[in-house]
Amino acid sequence: MKDVVFRETTAEPRTQSVPLSHLSLELGHLYMEDFEAGPGRLRRHFEAVRPWVEAARSAAADRAGGGRPRISTCFLVDDYFTRFSRPAELVPLLLAEAGRAGLTVDYLARESGCAVNGKVPVAEAVAGRIVEEPPPGSYGNRPPAAQTGWLANGVRSPAARTPQAMQRAAAWQPPTETAARRHSVFLDVELFSDTPDGQRVWSCPFLAAVWQLARLGLLRHQGDAVLDPHPHTGSAFPDDWDELPALVRLNPRAAPFAAYRTCSVLPNRFLPVEHAVRVILDQLEVDAEALRQVGERSARENVSLPASVADRVSYLFYAGS
């Protein structure tokens, strides 16, 4: 490339790069009902998670090609749908129960950080990156069946019209999954709802999709990384969730938060949510430069990486609720 004499920084794209591990291993999500079920619930969760964590670690080591894989662990607490407990009470309990099972939580995240982080409307920006899967016959026209606030993995059933008197009702037509193999598994995901006072509430699968993008190092806002880990200094945790950064590094020696691949160990009840996450991830156009940076870095490290973002995400579901 020729030397450039004149440059204008506002005219050039700029994308911050983030450090990357091989694997981001999620040790669980915590919702109010889990907390209300008492510390026994957390203990059973971490006990159930532990063997799968070891399996995920050994699979990551195989993929890292002999070298020691960089693996970071994380845990997500819901402070978005319901506010419960206080960080000062909950975080030490969580860490103690994880420690009892021999697990270390490197990073703790708050779910509301996936909706809005400081002044950055993270979820809204990600929603702006949805490129709907075109059904066959899409030639550049607007998709006719777009439903505000919903995202499907195929073509919806035509809306049934009220039959007029003396007319036969139109025959029902099935929805179809666009990428179906012979038979469809059609899924229609609610991305958000609006409260009567105009407040937008993002759905759990949508925030979980944002969470996956953050863990894959693919989330940017105007070129800057979103969900930067803040080191935890001092020993106490605040009394209010809002005073806790959206992402806290609890372990000072932890590998980087974001990683080439993610793995989440979750109870079975998350299966439908995570199916929805996959449908969303499969229709998101992520920041092209961030994607390029991750691809280039993995190639330099000889780490093979699926092209598709949704394929970089994996799960281990254990029996239980």
Next chain:
Amino acid sequence: MAPEGTAPRAVLACGEVRTCLLPAGQALDSRAAAQLLRLRADERVLVSERPNLYGLSPDTLTGVDCRLPSSNGARVRAVGTVAARAALTEGRVLQTSAYFRVPATGPDHRRPWGQYLVRPGVVEPFGRLPREAVAEGLLDGGRHGELDVGLIADGMQTRLLRHPLLDHRPPLRSRPTRLRWVALPARDGDGPSIERFTLAEDALRTVRLRVPEGVRSADIAGLCDDLALHDWLLTTVVRILDGIRLGPGEPWPRPGPAGDLPVVVGALRPAVDHLLHLWMPRARVSGELAHLWAALEERPGFTRQWLTLVQRVRDQLALHAIPPSYREVEPRP
């Protein structure tokens, strides 16, 4: 036209750009331009002030799964995404541009959508691409139901024209133009070239290019945006001069309220206020493609025509500044 990212080698690129006057009384400043072009909350609008004021929106994608037009009736289904973006020059001329590139072959089944989304702006054929037939088909425009890249550029234009920043009181009458282009690989060792630039009816222009491997489709689109912008300027100023009656016919001093402009001056002044400073070929064309302008400067001579038009506008205005009693001859075109 080489690998962009992980995508397979493209052997055909195609796009369409819509150019129109921004329907606003005043040109937008750089801040307002950035607001207009903010198609996404999380991506910056690129704003440049040298050598002229210019804003470029982020690319947005539209998914397609349909047949590609072809001149010989070959039925080629293709799946992928078309990229589209908008640009505003000097806060005055709005361009929306949609483009894509096509590899020589693709799998003969549809893959999961996420795999297409990591190759933005790539439309993959099922099987082999009949390159020449599809290139001609694309330039001629397809039949209903075949890939219509113009529709995507049009959709973005419609969306932007609804922006509340626009008062829909343009200072002059003008018509939008469309420029459709295809780019095929250059023969080994050859540089980029324009094979054909056609002014068709109905404000449609078509351009057929040859480009060597390694030229990004966004850069080809950038060249074609630049050609379209200047072609639109020529078209618009020619039409302004066409539409007025030159020569005598107005008494001096003019009747009517003081401050009323003669018809000719009234018609030409908006061109001076809003258009004449916009001529700047190659301002943002990538280095490897910039010399393609030379062919058009040679024949038909874009800049030559522009300079003549500008001179005519200025001469008319100068003549009308002189009271008739001092004119030895009446103004003539």
